[in-house]
Amino acid sequence: MGKSLYQKVWDAHAVGKLADGRTQLFIGTHLIHEVTSPQAFGMLRDLGLTVKYPQRTFATVDHIVPTENQDQPVDPLAAEMMDALRSNCDDFGVTYFDLKSGKQGIVHVVGPEQGITQPGTTIACGDSHTATHGAFGAIAFGIGTTQVRDVLATQTMAMEPLKVRRIEVTGKLRPGVYAKDVTLHIIRVLGAKGGIGYAYEYAGEVFDAMSMEERMTVCNMAIEGGARCGYVNPDAKTVAYLSGRPYVDMDDFSATASRWLSYASDADAEFDDIVTIAAEDIEPTVTWGISPDQGIAISENIPSAADVEDAVEKNSINEALAYMKLSAGTPIKGVKINVAFIGSCTNGRLSDFREVAKYIQGHHVAPGVTALVVPGSQIVAHQCEQEGLDKIFIAAGFEWRAAGCSMCLAMNPDKLVGDQLCASSSNRNFKGRQGSPTGRTVLMSPVMVAAAAITGSIADARELFEMKPQAAVA
């Protein structure tokens, strides 16, 4: 019987068994940022420990950096956190992609961009969207701060193995349907808790056809489906993406590439569960509630508690409708928005901005709507600017900002105010997520965000941008 990628990577990184039965797992690559690492360094110092493999930890600053006047946080607490990261990296010899490096950005954009993210590796970071790196065939997952301490001190952590669910998306996506719609659809079908205890292996024709950046968008939101990690098997696209990147050793690259590809799940690998989804069933998908699994196709009506039997589910629907100030049974299309946000570790990469820029020329953001475009890294920003994409966004009435997490989680000045409703390409629609305790988030693809920004209300991008059925899909 063959092995899945998950099993192969796990076996290669298992150091041994701990007394409580968990596995001591070697973490090949450790990524840190300013929010969840300072306490870990504090614990390290309290215990008189040091960083065991400083060359295997990489740092950047993303959550709290302002996206205007990036290097001048006016918030003293933010400045303190940035100073702490600087001194911790200096004290322990950790590579830090800081604001002056030209390589700073959201940690899940920087890792792949630098070629630090590689197939067949284990990657941990004090951030739940670490699953993003699974797009390369890595086993990548979020950890807490005490575990950050463990990884700093030993390059290992205690963990239980996960089961593996293979999610096959067959067929071909229709025009105007993007990777974001695939991931929102999967979460809608399997639920926000459906992935607890599982790693998700994303497979099938749709994933084979996706670019690396699209695969990252899907893996990024594994955690919103409850799965701590999600991955796509490495293939020729993975190898081509990584070839020549700064942290990829190009000596004997063909041997490296062969080794990477050898981690792909065997044809006869067994899975704990297999789910098949037809690409044709996926429409542009938007959320209507306060959990990422509360999603509907753009053509559907907002659900009603009367549609479900289960009492807990009824309560969840009513709670979400009350918070979102939406009415059951009415179309989601046409709901007024106040803010539009394109960016985040889910959808803040070059291909996201290129795709939107293709459609917005000749259009303009609706009066009264604030529209932010935030590149995921300084390198992404630079690439966009070289291609003139920034000018296209600005001409269409969008604000072009500097790299960071921005309005995904509102630990920086980019926040909703009051009960503003935001069409957002980010990953979470939790109550208060975007910085106002009454702020409302509707998750969707970047092109759908652009359509909402231009229309001033939630819209079907396929209609606004006259996407032809025969049009090529990115």
Added chain:
Amino acid sequence: MALAKITSVSGPGVFIPGADIDTDRIIPARFMKCVTFDGLGEFAFYDVRFNPDTGEKTDHPLNDSRFDNATILLAGVNFGCGSSREHAPQSLAKYGFKAVIAESFAEIFFGNSTGLAMPCVCLTAGEIDQLRQAVEADPAVEITIDLENKRVRSAAGHDFPLNIPESARDALVAGRWDPIQELLDSEPQIAATARALNYV
């Protein structure tokens, strides 16, 4: 450093309603602008405890003085989902909670809590509802999580089998919930694993 053996946790309970309570709800992101975990207790569930417009207390169970002494949090499905922020269980522990009973937990939250010696155990929806009714009728009712015998009992007469992954139960009961020393002790094996991997 010998760690406390968490064989059993007892105290009054409070039920916090809702499925999929996420870690942003438990500790809003703006309170994570800090370089220590000190002082997080007062911000637990902040945005649902206080009206964002008026600053007045809401009808959230944690604002109900009858539950001021509660040390065991009762919740629904997928508790602690979302962000990996350890700030969430840290804020609950610093608020005064010693354990959480829910139908299910998000994994990262579960692991973070176990590492803080704050047991997270599962009961069925029906069992949790019985405990909810008991604490709402009499907030002083003591609930006991007996990790050695894998039972949840209450002074009102409840006695339920609890679910918890065996490794977490062992770690708590045997006093090895913080694995750092054990991880450090296997340095030769760590070095051997690193050598065998071509990329380290």
